[in-house]
Amino acid sequence: MSEASNGQAIVELKGVTKSYTRGKEEVHVLDNLDLDVMKGAFEAFMGPSGSGKSTLLNLIAGLDQATSGQVKVAGQQLTQLSDGQLAKFRSSTLGFIFQQYNLLPVLNALDNVELPLLLTNLGSSERKKRAQTALRVVGLEDRMTHFPRQLSGGQEQRVAIARAIVNDPQIIVADEPTGDLDRKSADEILTLLGTLNKDFGKTILMVTHDPLAAERATVVHKLDKGRLVR
Amino acid sequence: MTLIGLGARNAFRNPFRTGLTVVGVAVAILAFVLLRTVITSWNIASEVAAKDRIATRHKLSFVVPLPKRYVDTIREVKGVQAVTWANWFGGKDARNPDAFFATMMVDAKTFLDVYDEMVVPPEQKARWLEDRQGALVGSSLARQLNLKVGDRFTLTGTIFPGEWVLNIDGIYTATRKSIDQSSLFFHWDYVNESLPSDRRDNVGWVVSRIDEPGIGPDVSAAIDKIFDQYDQQTLTMSERALNLSFMGMFSAIIKAIDIVSIIILLILVMILANTIAMGVRERTSEYGALRALGFMPSHIRIFILGESATLGLVAGVAGVGLAVPLVNGGLSRFIEENMGGMFPYFRVDTTTTLQALGLALVLGLASGVVPAIQAGKLSVVNALRRIE
Numbered sequence A: 001m002s003e004a005s006n007g008q009a010i011v012e013l014k015g016v017t018k019s020y021t022r023g024k025e026e027v028h029v030l031d032n033l034d035l036d037v038m039k040g041a042f043e044a045f046m047g048p049s050g051s052g053k054s055t056l057l058n059l060i061a062g063l064d065q066a067t068s069g070q071v072k073v074a075g076q077q078l079t080q081l082s083d084g085q086l087a088k089f090r091s092s093t094l095g096f097i098f099q100q101y102n103l104l105p106v107l108n109a110l111d112n113v114e115l116p117l118l119l120t121n122l123g124s125s126e127r128k129k130r131a132q133t134a135l136r137v138v139g140l141e142d143r144m145t146h147f148p149r150q151l152s153g154g155q156e157q158r159v160a161i162a163r164a165i166v167n168d169p170q171i172i173v174a175d176e177p178t179g180d181l182d183r184k185s186a187d188e189i190l191t192l193l194g195t196l197n198k199d200f201g202k203t204i205l206m207v208t209h210d211p212l213a214a215e216r217a218t219v220v221h222k223l224d225k226g227r228l229v230r
Numbered sequence B: 001m002t003l004i005g006l007g008a009r010n011a012f013r014n015p016f017r018t019g020l021t022v023v024g025v026a027v028a029i030l031a032f033v034l035l036r037t038v039i040t041s042w043n044i045a046s047e048v049a050a051k052d053r054i055a056t057r058h059k060l061s062f063v064v065p066l067p068k069r070y071v072d073t074i075r076e077v078k079g080v081q082a083v084t085w086a087n088w089f090g091g092k093d094a095r096n097p098d099a100f101f102a103t104m105m106v107d108a109k110t111f112l113d114v115y116d117e118m119v120v121p122p123e124q125k126a127r128w129l130e131d132r133q134g135a136l137v138g139s140s141l142a143r144q145l146n147l148k149v150g151d152r153f154t155l156t157g158t159i160f161p162g163e164w165v166l167n168i169d170g171i172y173t174a175t176r177k178s179i180d181q182s183s184l185f186f187h188w189d190y191v192n193e194s195l196p197s198d199r200r201d202n203v204g205w206v207v208s209r210i211d212e213p214g215i216g217p218d219v220s221a222a223i224d225k226i227f228d229q230y231d232q233q234t235l236t237m238s239e240r241a242l243n244l245s246f247m248g249m250f251s252a253i254i255k256a257i258d259i260v261s262i263i264i265l266l267i268l269v270m271i272l273a274n275t276i277a278m279g280v281r282e283r284t285s286e287y288g289a290l291r292a293l294g295f296m297p298s299h300i301r302i303f304i305l306g307e308s309a310t311l312g313l314v315a316g317v318a319g320v321g322l323a324v325p326l327v328n329g330g331l332s333r334f335i336e337e338n339m340g341g342m343f344p345y346f347r348v349d350t351t352t353t354l355q356a357l358g359l360a361l362v363l364g365l366a367s368g369v370v371p372a373i374q375a376g377k378l379s380v381v382n383a384l385r386r387i388e
Helices: A053-060 A083-093 A109-119 A124-137 A153-165 A183-198 A211-215 B003-010 B015-047 B069-075 B108-114 B122-130 B139-145 B188-192 B213-227 B239-282 B284-293 B297-338 B350-377 B380-385
Strands: A009-022 A025-038 A042-046 A068-073 A094-097 A171-175 A203-207 A219-224 B053-058 B080-088 B102-106 B134-138 B152-157 B162-174 B183-187 B205-210 B234-238
Touching: A009 A053, A009 A203, A025 A053, A025 A203, A042 A053, A042 A183, A042 A211, A053 A068, A053 A171, A053 A203, A083 A094, A083 B284, A094 A153, A094 B284, A109 A124, A109 A153, A109 B284, A124 A153, A153 A171, A153 A183, A171 A183, A183 A203, A183 A211, B003 B297, B015 B239, B015 B297, B015 B350, B053 B213, B053 B239, B069 B080, B069 B205, B069 B213, B080 B108, B080 B188, B102 B188, B108 B122, B108 B205, B122 B134, B122 B162, B134 B139, B139 B162, B162 B183, B183 B188, B205 B213, B213 B234, B234 B239, B239 B284, B239 B297, B239 B350, B284 B297, B284 B380, B297 B350
Parallel strands: A042 A203, A042 A219, A094 A171, A171 A203, B102 B183, B134 B162
Antiparallel strands: A009 A025, A009 A068, B053 B205, B053 B234, B080 B102, B080 B205, B134 B183, B152 B162
């Protein structure tokens, strides 16, 4: 359980199984997995390739559906939500950070950060204001009009983090956020995630292969063959 | 920033590919505009017909002749001021059989009275009326064939076989577009007298000048009623209708142009669809990221359709931007001077312009439909996995 926990689980997984068929063979990616993550925690998931850590993150983020079991996140039973409801859930509750940033190259930093706010009823000026604030939080107030190609990898990931926090989500889901970065940039990103966790109270769930990155988390889960082995 | 605006920005993400696509579609639009202008201009040829002239032809077809004696009967009908007649000769320049121009044998004595918009200098007119082998040549055709008054010119007959030697007695111009300046007219008598008796004294059509345009339908009905009792019935119509029935002979060409236009549009859709599909395939992971952020499949479809519509419209504007100055600025003068009979007013009109732009937009949208549907169906996880 996280040190930052206030005793209230924000993620509850019970008996979660995820499997799919490859040809005639049934592949079990997650096997009867139980997990609680407390609100305000910073938890890392580690394990070899194919251990199911990204699949677990996808189920928690509402990007995929469990084959069986219950996935409850921020009070919502995700297994009971339609695709449309899941999309709304993601936009209001979650912030995403991807290994390869996934910024839109045709948009500058400010517009990339504003992107999730297009799904809200906010007016243009309010959207801009919030995007500027998010970029200030990640220390890129002087790069707002820069396009992704004009930024370093670390700066791109910081823009992605600004995009992840712009609509003030409860949970930030980070899939290998430092996987494409050099050590220095990776440390900066991990420090930033730590700040978001400690100072802004965001619950952070991070998949990583990097032991140094995992050290920043308050809890490290290890997965192997679809089971938690910590 | 808006959702459609975002889609539009994607259209210019790969400038080289977008540039090639725009050029390809613009050329297709240019070809489309040219072909539509041919058809429009062709139709205008019938629109510029004189309103105070009616034409009588055989009821069966334009190509079946009428007895010449009908001319005298028509002349007596109330409301008819003047009458003339003509036959389509279908001759070719003996020196250059591939050159196409209209050749008609006409009644010289009455022809210029009925077609009073033709301008022939008085001395040339007098000479033509006197000369059984005389011919009047339109100013455009004279330039095209390098003919001048006093030249001798040989026509090879197709409907009336043989070599027909003519004297160029006059070069006409016209005060209205109702008569083109790329035709050749010569004496009906010259051919008629040379024909065997069973082919003699037949006319292709009879043209009457009437007292006023408004009485055209009544006079036409009166003429046809007279000949209802005869072996060979007539069909009398406005000059515009006659021109249209004459152009009906070219309906196969018009149909072919229409088919080519459709093929061009299909090519246009394929060029656009290929570009859109490539772009969508390359951006699959981005669509996955957008879906993860909470965007719905409908948003992804809007992005893609916005992109394809933008591309279509930009290419349409480029194509029209090429076609209008090319046609209206240069080609029109050449075509009107040299092929004025068929294309008296060869210009890209507003309707064709709007058609081209509208089609470019609609087909641009259409070319994005399949990629948009496919992208909307992508699972978020599979789409995101494309980056790994």
